[in-house]
Ligand SMILES: Nc1ncnc2c1ncn2[C@@H]1O[C@H](COP(=O)(O)OP(=O)(O)OP(=O)(O)O)[C@@H](O)[C@H]1O
């Protein structure tokens with residue numbers, strides 16, 4: 001495996017063969033009727049890890065969390081927490097707290113009482129509860145709303161109350177189901193970093209569900225990509241992005257160009273693929289491909305160069321026409337239409353304020369990429 | 380406005396209201412009649428109200444009814460709420476259909492049959508009929524009304540609230556009392572009020588199950604009416620109508636105030 005580090009350089013217990021996972025899903029299946037919402041899924045999560053579940057709507061993320069929290073029983077398989085089988089441990093005895101996707105705030109209690117609810121169940125002394133509640137309110141910036149009822153709050157404020165309530169008990173494991181979905185971009189980014197700080201500071205294990213790739217990339221030590229109840233890949237954000245295990249993962253995370261072709265050669269440190277239009281690509285790494293089979297060459301848009309002329313010495317290059325230009329401020333995305341009609345995306349960083357002789361619609365152009373820029377996928 | 384309503388609608392409305400309220404209005408008017416003869420107006424007087432309070436029979440019956448209604452409504456509310464919770468929560472236990480059918484059957488069962496079967500039961504197990512038996516009978520038949528009211532509220536209750544409570548360490552029992560019950564409490568209260576009024580005006584079941592020492596007000600009124608309607612009956616009926624009217628008005632005012640407050644709260648939330 002390529003050495004693509006985690007966000008926190010020193011934290012990588014999953015690479016340590018002696019490290020004992022903290023949470024362990026073993027062949028867990030959860031069926032509703034004859035539909036498997038979670039399908040024979042195995043997963044390990046380590047103590048103090050910030051773990052993200054990323055996947056399309058309905059792929060079973062919430063169901064997975066609910067099984068860990070104790071609201072659903074697995075149809076088969078087992079879930080272990082710190083070596084203990086959770087089967088038969090009721091939700092209220094699990095050292096796990098959950099932030100609900102629907103918030104589930106108690107409508108008859110004030111914000112303050114909502115946050116204090118879990119602490120009261122533990123019979124914490126009154127003064128300590130007050131301290132903790134104040135601290136939580138400060139964290140989510142709702143100090144002046146302490147005495148309000150949930151229905152007197154906006155959607156984003158409710159979400160922050162739900163977050164504060166689930167954090168108040170400082171559970172060993174915190175499950176967050178779309179914790180920041182209702183926040184605007186600024187507040188969301190600020191809260192992401194606060195969550196990360198808090199998780200590090202308190203040494204908690206976080207499992208976060210999100211739709212938002214950027215959010216998962218920013219916060220998580222490792223990401224699990226889910227599809228229809230199965231885990232497609234578990235890896236660090238950089239690995240997921242730069243070394244996806246399958247076309248599904250490559251396509252799901254970020255934008256990517258994919259060329260289907262026949263593998264001509266796949267030896268150590270060298271691979272050649274002939275794509276359907278007859279163009280041959282040379283790559284440094286053939287992945288798991290073997291000669292004579294069909295494989296897919298995947299290249300991220302930012303690793304594709306766009307030029308007017310064929311660059312000197314370029315190994316992988318194709319000619320086409322500028323079909324579409326999207327100016328995004330920090331970068332510009334070009335859609336280049338190849339001669340056989342396929343579109344290739346290339347994004348170019350706008351490091352200069354003005355470019356002389358910039359490419360424009362319907363110009364002829366060449367796309368090219370380096371031999372180490374692409375990945376060969378066989379699935 | 381009147382033009383768009385049309386003459387027919389206005390007539391229909393007046394007739395409808397007259398049909399509903401004319402008898403009651405007549406009853407109220409005649410309760411202030413000076414004359415002993417119910418059908419002859421002889422001037423305004425409150426003498427029947429005064430004599431009512433010295434009529435021991437009626438006063439005793441009123442007291443019995445008040446106690447029966449209060450106790451039976453309270454017990455029926457507890458049991459009915461429990462039944463409603465069981466029916467909405469444990470949707471897959473064996474015999475659920477039978478259980479729910481049995482809970483709701485008394486809603487459509489003719490009162491005569493309910494009364495008769497309860498009477499047979501009390502006789503069979505040798506219960507002496509009296510205050511206890513009327514109260515038990517009223518609990519039995521008003522419990523299902525409470526269950527219906529509470530169940531319809533529970534169906535729209537968000538179960539994730541209870542899950543959140545348990546997630547935060549509350550046992551299922553605590554979660555119920557600290558979260559579910561407070562949230563559905565208005566429905567429980569209306570269930571209680573319904574049970575209370577049902578017990579207040581029940582004649583049939585009480586006639587079957589009551590004994591000599593425990594004549595309820597409706598029974599008393601009914602037996603006196605058979606000997607002829609006295610203005611005293613009109614007077615006590617007017618008081619009953621008054622109590623019920625006040626109850627309804629208070630309930631709707633409380634409801635309206637809550638709605639207004641909620642609306643205001645939502646406005647403030649929207650402005651943030
Ligand atoms: N109680 C249930 N009964 C039947 N089907 C269910 C139940 N709960 C979930 N499902 C189904 O299981 C699948 C996974 O649901 P889940 O809530 O886990 O999705 P999700 O990944 O959290 O989606 P989202 O991102 O939209 O929240 C969905 O197809 C859903 O319809």
Ligand SMILES: [Mg+2]
Pocket residue numbers: 061062063101177
């Ligand atoms: Mg979900």
